[in-house]
Amino acid sequence: MARIDYFIIGVYFVFVLGIGAVLRTRMRTSEDYFLSGRSLPSWITGLAFLGANLGALEIMGMGAGAAQYGIMQAHFYWIGAIPAMVFVALFMIPFYYASRVHSVPGFLKLRYN
Secondary structure (H helix, E strand, O other): OOHHHHHHHHHHHHHHHHHHHHHHHHOOOHHHHHHHHHOOOHHHHHHHHHHHHOOHHHHHHHHHHHHHHOHHHHHHHHHHHHHHHHHHHHHHHHHHHHOOOOOHHHHHHHHHO
């Protein structure tokens, strides 16, 4: 890696740590941390869920899988993973959000004790 690469990584880390330092005073409970104090609408949290699931694994891992397995990799992803993520983002995230839980295990504990 060149010096510019290290510089970009350093600026990124300083930026992320700066955001954390600024917002540290606003976080009082775990609900504030996980759910932004319930100040965001459920559709934004659904988009965040989709964004968290579309990362480097999809970019690099799916490319490697396609090189190894061919079109079967695309079938796995487009037929299986994408519809599941869209279903969770559109239908389940608002349900979890309304029941005031932080995670799927939290919802299961609430539902089934």
